[in-house]
Amino acid sequence: MSRRGHRAWCLAGLLLALCGPPTHSFEVKVEGTSSEVGYGGTVLLNCSSNCPEEGASGGLETSLSKEWVAQGPGWLSIRLHNITEPVSDVFCFFSCFRERKVVTFRVLAYGAGSSNGSQEWGNLA
Numbered sequence: 001m002s003r004r005g006h007r008a009w010c011l012a013g014l015l016l017a018l019c020g021p022p023t024h025s026f027e028v029k030v031e032g033t034s035s036e037v038g039y040g041g042t043v044l045l046n047c048s049s050n051c052p053e054e055g056a057s058g059g060l061e062t063s064l065s066k067e068w069v070a071q072g073p074g075w076l077s078i079r080l081h082n083i084t085e086p087v088s089d090v091f092c093f094f095s096c097f098r099e100r101k102v103v104t105f106r107v108l109a110y111g112a113g114s115s116n117g118s119q120e121w122g123n124l125a
């Protein structure tokens with residue numbers, strides 16, 4: 001390929017990167033009633049997106065037991081119950097114009113079996 005040809009090719013590539021394919025910016029967010037619960041607790045989550053595409057699909061991925069609560073255009077709500085893991089990440093995702101975005105909601109469960117940690121630290125002193 002000639003030098004000029006190469007430049008033209010680069011320019012075409014640059015324009016393609018800048019101008020197309022069309023990128024639609026959208027946000028995905030997840031809101032929860034709480035990000036800290038007691039052992040075995042419950043959290044209500046609302047995963048939503050402002051994607052302008054009709055019928056954009058979304059969902060939540062978690063290893064915790066979840067229960068469907070409600071769904072509307074651009075959002076879905078679920079309840080996580082019996083949270084016994086000290087730290088769990090819940091992934092809320094939406095696909096918009098074939099672009100997928102994921103946000104993470106971290107849930108902490110405290111008070112699991114009340115470990116005798118402080119006592120052990122005391123013995124060390």
Ligand SMILES: *[C@@H]1O[C@H](CO)[C@@H](O)[C@H](O)[C@H]1NC(C)=O
Nearest residue numbers: 046047048070072075076077
């Ligand atoms: C979830 O969030 C969306 C967007 O913020 C809102 O329109 C919807 O009413 C919420 N649903 C619930 C059940 O709170």
Ligand SMILES: *[C@@H]1O[C@H](CO)[C@@H](O)[C@H](O)[C@H]1NC(C)=O
Nearest residue numbers: 039040065081082083084085
């Ligand atoms: C809660 O989770 C624990 C640990 O995964 C399990 O042993 C227990 O049976 C669960 N309880 C309920 C009510 O689902």
Ligand SMILES: *[C@@H]1O[C@H](CO)[C@@H](O)[C@H](O)[C@H]1NC(C)=O
Nearest residue numbers: 112113114115116117119120
């Ligand atoms: C905490 O200490 C008490 C009393 O020594 C003991 O009975 C209990 O099993 C301990 N709990 C844990 C989680 O280690």
